[in-house]
Amino acid sequence: xxxxxxxxxxxxxxxxxxxxxxxxxxxxxxxxxxxxxxxxxxxxxxxxxxxxxxxxxxxxxxxxxxxxxxxxxxxxxxxxxxxxxxxxxxxxxxxxxxxxxxxxxxxxxxxxxxxxxxxxxxxxxxxxxxxxxxxxxxxxxxxxxxxxxxxxxxxxxxxxxxxxxxxxxxxxxxxxxxxxxxxxxxxxxxxxxxxxxxxxxxxxxxxxxxxxxxxxxxxxxxxxxxxxxxxxxxxxxxxxxxxxxxxxxxxxxxxxxxxxxxxxxxxxxxxxxxxxxxxxxxxxxxxxxxxxxxxxxxxxxxxxxxxxxxxxxxxxx
Numbered sequence: 558x559x560x561x562x563x564x565x566x567x568x569x570x571x572x573x574x575x576x577x578x579x580x581x582x583x584x585x586x587x588x589x590x591x592x593x594x595x596x597x598x599x600x601x602x603x604x605x606x607x608x609x610x611x612x613x614x615x616x617x618x619x620x621x622x623x624x625x626x627x628x629x630x631x632x633x634x635x636x637x638x639x640x641x642x643x644x645x646x647x648x649x650x651x652x653x654x655x656x657x658x659x660x661x662x663x664x665x666x667x668x669x670x671x672x673x674x675x676x677x678x679x680x681x682x683x684x685x686x687x688x689x690x691x692x693x694x695x696x697x698x699x700x701x702x703x704x705x706x707x708x709x710x711x712x713x714x715x716x717x718x719x720x721x722x723x724x725x726x727x728x729x730x731x732x733x734x735x736x737x738x739x740x741x742x743x744x745x746x747x748x749x750x751x752x753x754x755x756x757x758x759x760x761x762x763x764x765x766x767x768x769x770x771x772x773x774x775x776x777x778x779x780x781x782x783x784x785x786x787x788x789x790x791x792x793x794x795x796x797x798x799x800x801x802x803x804x805x806x807x808x809x810x811x812x813x814x815x816x817x818x819x820x821x822x823x824x825x826x827x828x829x830x831x832x833x834x835x836x837x838x839x840x841x842x843x844x845x846x847x848x849x850x851x852x853x854x855x856x857x858x859x860x861x862x863x864x865x866x867x868x869x870x871x872x873x874x
Contacts, residue, residue, distance in 0.1 A: 558586065562657045564596055568605065569664035571617050573671070578614035630670060636662055637674045638681065694740045694757040700765055701742055701757070704730050710768040711744075714761040728755070729770035743776075775827065790824040790832060791846040798842045809835075819844075829854060 558566070563586055570577060570585065579593040586593075597615055601607050606618040640659040644652045663671055697713075704711045711730055716723045728744040731752065735741075740757040790809070794802050799820035803813065809824040809832055826832050829851045836843055836855060845852045 558653075558657070560596070562660070563588070564600060565664055566657075566660045567593075567596060567600065568617075569660045571607075571615065572664060572668070576610075576614045576616045581614070630673075633662060633666055633670060634674055634677060638677060641678055697757050697760050697763040698733075698740060700763050701730060701733060704765045704770075705733065705772075707765070708769060708771050710747075710766045710770040711763060712766055713755075713763040715755055716759055723761070726755070727766075727768075728753075729772075731772050731776040745770075788826050788829065788848070790826060790829075790848065790851060792822050792824065792836065793819040793844045793846055794822060794839065795819055795842045798839065802839075821846075833858065 566586065567582060570582065579590045579597070582593045582596075583590045597607060597609070608616045608618055610616075637659055640655045640662070644655040644659070663674065666674070701711065703709075710727060712725065712727050714723045715726050727747045728742070729747070730742060730744040732743045733740060734743060734754075742755045742757060742760070743752065744755070745751070746753045789811075796815075796819055799815060802820055802822065809826050810822055811825045812823040814821045824832055829848075832851075833854065836845065837858060845855050
């Protein structure tokens, strides 16, 4: 923690606790008491209304307030709950940044609102779908974020599904997605000439190269952070699975409407291939109504599956 962050954190602690001794602050921030004395002097010179009483320590003057940030009640709550989630589930670099940001926001809030936030933090837990931390993902996540920010290609080794030796891939990274199977990299595989997905937990020997890898416009976030999902898909589920569809919706669901003949679901995707596995997982309980190209694609995939079972019984080894 640098000095600026520590000064803000000291203000946060002083607002939360009536009196604090220099020794207590030194233990909390793992610095010397001499450093705390200098910090308190700097805060006083900056105009922070401090009280210092021998034997009791430091306190903010009664009725003193810091200039508030322009956040509504709900905005402040969401920022702090979001920072709390990130601090719990991201690697140490972003964990520290999330906690530092939370300190800065919380230090500027009135006491009543801070108490509301604390109550919610003690009462609500956001559990990611893959609740168990994966060290293999954590090791490469930072490199991939840096590659995306700098728009540089990455090189890594990835195992083959067919059991063949692992291959080296050169990929232009387009995005990172966090889902039920953990983190996934979406990018252009140069050798294959197509966009593919790679699970971070399986990637090895990741290296960011000097090769420029600009992202196409279609893979950049739209205004307000929404993806450019331009393809509308309309499907109808049998009523006997409607409750399960609502319980476990796909990431692409935009609207649902229950009618006498089924549950009509509108989805919005960037590419038809994104939604294909989810639709197939429902078997014969779902019908694609539009677009016609996805209907044909789903029918072809179903025919391929059926062909496997029209063959003679496979010989078991």
